[in-house]
Amino acid sequence: MNKHKLFMIVFIVFMLMLSGCTNDKNEEVDNVEAQQKQVQENNSIQTIDEDPRLYDFDKKSSIVTFYITISDENDTSFYELNNWYSIHNSDTKSPKLDITIQEGTEEGIEEGLFGFDETDVNASIELRGKSSSIAAQKSFKIKLYDSTGLWRGQKTLNLNKHPYDATRVRNKLSFDYFTLIPNLTSMRTQFVHLYVKDLTDKNANGEFVDYGLYTHIEQGNERFLASHGLDSNGNLYKAAFFEFYRYPDQLKLESDPLFNKDEFETILESKGSNDHRKLIDMLDDVNNYSLNINDVVEQHFDRENYLTWIATNILMGNRDIMTQNFYLYSPSNSEKWYFLPWDYDGAWRSSSTLEEHEEPPEWQNGISNYWGSVLHQRFFKDPQNVDDLTKKIEELSKIINPENTKKLLDEYYPVVSKIVKRSPDKDYLDIESSDYEDVYYEIVQESEVNKEIYYKSLERPMPFFLDYHIEGNQNVFSWGASYDIQGDDIFYTLQISTDPAFTNIVHEKKELIKTTYTLNQLEKGTYYWRVIANDTKGNTQMAFDQLDEDGTIYFGVQKFSVN
Structure with a gap:
């Protein structure tokens, strides 16, 4: 006898004792037992x-x-x-x-x-x-x-x-x-x-x-x-x-x-x-x-x-x-x-x-x-x-x-x-x-x-990780490929800002297909970047990355500096 049948026997006896064997309580027990039986079948x-x-x-x-x-x-x-x-x-x-x-x-x-x-x-x-x-x-x-x-x-x-x-x-x-x-x-x-x-x-x-x-x-x-x-x-x-x-x-x-x-x-x-x-x-x-x-x-x-x-x-x-x-x-x-x-x-x-x-x-x-x-x-x-x-x-x-x-x-x-x-x-x-x-x-x-x-999550593109590095004088932004369970085409929007809340976006590139982007036009300073995946139905997804900036968590964001 498996654990769920044994459990329900004990549970039914307990509920009968607790309820004084009322019809309402018996119906509740039978209902739970039926639910479990259907799952087990x-x-x-x-x-x-x-x-x-x-x-x-x-x-x-x-x-x-x-x-x-x-x-x-x-x-x-x-x-x-x-x-x-x-x-x-x-x-x-x-x-x-x-x-x-x-x-x-x-x-x-x-x-x-x-x-x-x-x-x-x-x-x-x-x-x-x-x-x-x-x-x-x-x-x-x-x-x-x-x-x-x-x-x-x-x-x-x-x-x-x-x-x-x-x-x-x-x-x-x-x-x-x-x-x-x-x-x-x-x-x-x-x-x-x-x-x-x-x-x-x-x-x-x-x-x-x-x-x-x-x-x-x-x-x-x-x-x-x-x-x-x-x-x-x-x-x-x-x-x-x-x-x-x-x-x-x-x-x-x-x-x-x-x-x-x-x-x-x-x-x-x-x-x-x-x-x-x-x-x-x-x-x-x-x-x-x-x-x-x-x-x-x-x-x-x-x-x-x-x-x-x-x-x-x-x-x-x-x-x-x-x-x-x-x-x-x-x-x-x-x-x-x-x-x-x-x-x-x-x-x-x-x-x-x-x-x-x-x-x-x-x-x-x-x-x-x-x-x-x-x-x-x-x-x-x-x-x-x-x-x-x-x-x-x-x-x-x-x-x-x-x-x-x-x-x-x-x-x-x-x-x-x-x-x-x-x-x-x-x-x-x-x-x-x-x-x-x-x-x-x-x-x-x-x-x-x-x-x-x-x-709802089945409709959205899947998340990915961000990666930033410098090659010579160029800033190289790359990220993992997103995936769409429905098979929809995916495009990417890359944004660069001077603040982690992205209220001051200094560079943006939309409808990217590739997962790498190179930029050499940034002045010295501290920047924040993110990538948003978009499918053809308007569903979006951010990256796994997260940034703790002075105790505030910013999701899907990385920080980098240009010297």
């Missing part, structure tokens, strides 16, 4: 199969209360840890502090729960995340010591604050959805209310302080593989900055005398087997343009998993996915690679109007968001593969849709809003507390909005 081979009982220990809206005591024996204070990247060089890694972690209720640590009788340190805490490490509210990684045992079968607790998500539920919503979707794994997630007693602070009076709402998500590692019924001896990589190029200087076998683990993990972090031969063989073929990309995908990837992963990203509006925020997994007895999801707190916000967040560049919308990866670009240059992705998006829309999103949000809301709308969390939201409910429920229509964005 369209996918006769389910490629990744989990036991749904892994996710059935608590309701999706349940909340765990953790009490953390920061030991006064630490050399670094908890204050310094929280402000590490404000105090120290950004290249230095934040330290780990010894802590005691215990589970309880809102009334306090409770007998019989995890660590309730602990009298000594039993774990470490450190900062986690990249951009979130400089946010006002920090996220934490907690590692239980070997002598401590496990919490719900897990040794590492990732407590995410999601400081740039005013709803604080987008990641949880995504991974709860993944438990329902064929051909993908999910990860166990849990709302957490955190209290901290900081013994490194002599003015704290030895009292627990409310740190608000967090979301725990399971760590991707060998233990994760084993608990999800996958091969713990297989390969598991977390993408750090990975565009599926070969990266010969970084990605080497461990037997290679020039192998450097730190350099390897600037591209991919190894979380499973350290035998990298299968990875390198796959990348050799992906980057071999003499091979048909469909044959390469057939040999090295599970096609259903691949299409499902991209389709869910599109429906959820998860844009930060081109080079990071996913895992690659391959069982030890197979050549196939599988995409596994990771980090969705930036998803579900295409139509957000009340939150303060930067509008994405045009190329991050829909299919063009994948064009910077050699694998995705080659694969989707085949129109049949685009058609198959469209079919997959429509299939998954029977699960990922406004009706089901509303049900999950309604389940979370009483628990989440109670904590988020009070200090400390309300003090750091980028919205007013009175707007919280409106922002929260804006998510409901997101999957439909993102599907519409996808269809």
